[in-house]
Amino acid sequence: MRPDVRRWLRRRTFSAATWGAAELAEARRAQGATVSVVLPALDEEPTVGAIVTAVREELVRRVALVDEVVVVDSGSADRTAAVAAAAGARVVDTTTVLAAHGRVPGKGEALWKGLAATSGDLVVFVDADLVGFDPQFVVGLLGPLLTDPGIGYVKALYDRPLSTTEGIVPSGGGRVTELVARPLLNAFWPELAGFVQPLSGEYAGRRELLEQVPFVSGYGVEFGLLVDLAALAGVDALAQVDLGTRRHGHQSDAALGRMAGQILQTALSRRPHAGAPAADLLQFLRTADGVEAVSWNVGVTERPPMSAVRAETGGSRP
Numbered sequence: 001m002r003p004d005v006r007r008w009l010r011r012r013t014f015s016a017a018t019w020g021a022a023e024l025a026e027a028r029r030a031q032g033a034t035v036s037v038v039l040p041a042l043d044e045e046p047t048v049g050a051i052v053t054a055v056r057e058e059l060v061r062r063v064a065l066v067d068e069v070v071v072v073d074s075g076s077a078d079r080t081a082a083v084a085a086a087a088g089a090r091v092v093d094t095t096t097v098l099a100a101h102g103r104v105p106g107k108g109e110a111l112w113k114g115l116a117a118t119s120g121d122l123v124v125f126v127d128a129d130l131v132g133f134d135p136q137f138v139v140g141l142l143g144p145l146l147t148d149p150g151i152g153y154v155k156a157l158y159d160r161p162l163s164t165t166e167g168i169v170p171s172g173g174g175r176v177t178e179l180v181a182r183p184l185l186n187a188f189w190p191e192l193a194g195f196v197q198p199l200s201g202e203y204a205g206r207r208e209l210l211e212q213v214p215f216v217s218g219y220g221v222e223f224g225l226l227v228d229l230a231a232l233a234g235v236d237a238l239a240q241v242d243l244g245t246r247r248h249g250h251q252s253d254a255a256l257g258r259m260a261g262q263i264l265q266t267a268l269s270r271r272p273h274a275g276a277p278a279a280d281l282l283q284f285l286r287t288a289d290g291v292e293a294v295s296w297n298v299g300v301t302e303r304p305p306m307s308a309v310r311a312e313t314g315g316s317r318p
Helices: 003-012 021-031 045-062 080-086 107-117 136-147 175-188 221-233 253-270 306-313
Strands: 013-015 035-041 068-073 090-093 122-125 153-159 162-164 167-169 203-206 238-245 280-287 290-297
Touching (some): 003 290, 013 136, 013 290, 021 045, 021 136, 035 080, 045 068, 045 080, 068 080, 080 090, 090 107, 122 136, 136 153, 136 203, 175 221, 175 253, 203 221, 221 238, 221 253
Parallel strands (some): 035 068, 035 122, 153 238
Antiparallel strands (some): 122 203, 153 203, 162 167
């Protein structure tokens, strides 16, 4: 493992259990900061209401940590907007926010317009398809931002159980992360190899930073934000927080392929042009003490065409 990544993991990896909501609410008041929670949503009627209710009850009413909860609807065909509004969220539609810019499909569009539709100094993004949502997710993501002025962006890390025909596999989710995003980061942005869940849909940041970077319209948005914010503010301004376990719906292999394609497009448009890709791949295992980093050398050796070898040596076929 690279020494800089080892240092970053030690200094910038936290647990959500470190902070309490009341403690952070006091820190927020002392700093005069405001907090917005944004949920991008597309046909999330079964889950969005419970998430909004939990945030409003625990973090708006009981402890004044969050100032506003906004659901950004991307043209849902179900009752997502009605359920979210009934739970107490302010609901906006991607067609009405920044209408002069039109509307393009994709999650990143909802996040971008959610940033435009809110006013909080700190913005927390939470996927609207979470099952068994815990308000401590929001507390954990805000913790580093409200206690360390040097941190500007915080990603979630967690286990992702995978539902299969044989039951639930404790940590089999995140297939696009392991097969596409992590190899890309390790190869071309090895300084970011310490992020356990680079594509996590739960993260928080300072508005002053978020408004300085582009938002990719589709599923490449998380990858793009990570790379762009690191370039803007430096890797040490980025952190991650262990939220424990995250449960949500899983997509088909075909849908994951489309997601992977968007992430690849995002990465290629940002790929450094100098030097060969790094050969190390950092992966993570859940242990009793948290997460353990395991480094592998995935470098490959490319042999020349056999005709060139024979031409060099003057050899012939056996």
